[in-house]
Amino acid sequence: MRRNSFRDIKSELERRISRRVWEPGETMPGEEALAAEFGAARATVNRALQELARSGLIERKRKSGTRVALHPVREARFAIPLVRTEIEASGSAYEYRLLKRAVEHAPVWLQERFGLPAGAPALHVRCLHLADERPYQYEDRWINLAAVPAAGSEDFETASPNEWLVANAPFSRAQFSFGAARAGSEEARALDLDPGEAVFVAERATWIAERAITYVRMVHPPDHRVVTWI
CATH class of the missing domain: 3.40.1410.10 (Chorismate lyase-like)
Structure with missing residues (x-):
């Protein structure tokens, strides 16, 4: 069975954010839950999330988790x-x-x-x-x-x-x-x-x-x- 790459995961998470599956400010599932969903290693999910954070779409904070940015464009x-x-x-x-x-x-x-x-x-x-x-x-x-x-x-x-x-x-x-x-x-x-x-x-x-x-x-x-x- 083909395993999802970090690019596959990043693309799908971008799609969900654009379709408002998660609203701005809403907390997203954690790395462990996403790894289980996508059948990928946690490190692969982490890399996808890092890319999204660098683009400004999400915000990541230790202990408080990952959320969709309130004003991602800025x-x-x-x-x-x-x-x-x-x-x-x-x-x-x-x-x-x-x-x-x-x-x-x-x-x-x-x-x-x-x-x-x-x-x-x-x-x-x-x-x-x-x-x-x-x-x-x-x-x-x-x-x-x-x-x-x-x-x-x-x-x-x-x-x-x-x-x-x-x-x-x-x-x-x-x-x-x-x-x-x-x-x-x-x-x-x-x-x-x-x-x-x-x-x-x-x-x-x-x-x-x-x-x-x-x-x-x-x-x-x-x-x-x-x-x-x-």
Whole structure:
């Protein structure tokens, strides 16, 4: 009989966390129980749990056991920032405006990037974050409703998808990219810039196991700076 490897166990535990078999903050079965369930050595289970802890999905503490992280996204190696926190930490007043919310068929480029079937439903949200009433970030986001169905019932009128996803959609891997671009007509209008003016662009995509969660394009005025601590 084939024995489960630590990768098999890690993948299955990721799946259970993504499907909310264990809710955020809930204590998971111990190593001994998991070893018995998967027919694996306790050391193999331990390695799988270590990998999940490093990705930020779970928290492990001696004597108190292992639990699903309450805010797993923020425990990842590269933290997903909250735009509200960024702005308020700078001493500015935060404001949020929803510009668009619609369930649409995922466009072809998103299907190809995320491996989605033709006609897959996706939530398309466009919004604007402001600092002291000045445009700070234009957010153009797609959410895979097959991976995060609860997002379909959120109106995002008063709270941004950035905040909601950090609290409700843990991820196990992500891809980040940063670069300069020229503002498109809608981006320029939202950011109060001239069309074609230089902008700073950050793009991010996240997955839980092999299931894509979200893709977001974040466009900032040309004077924007990214500061991070390691």
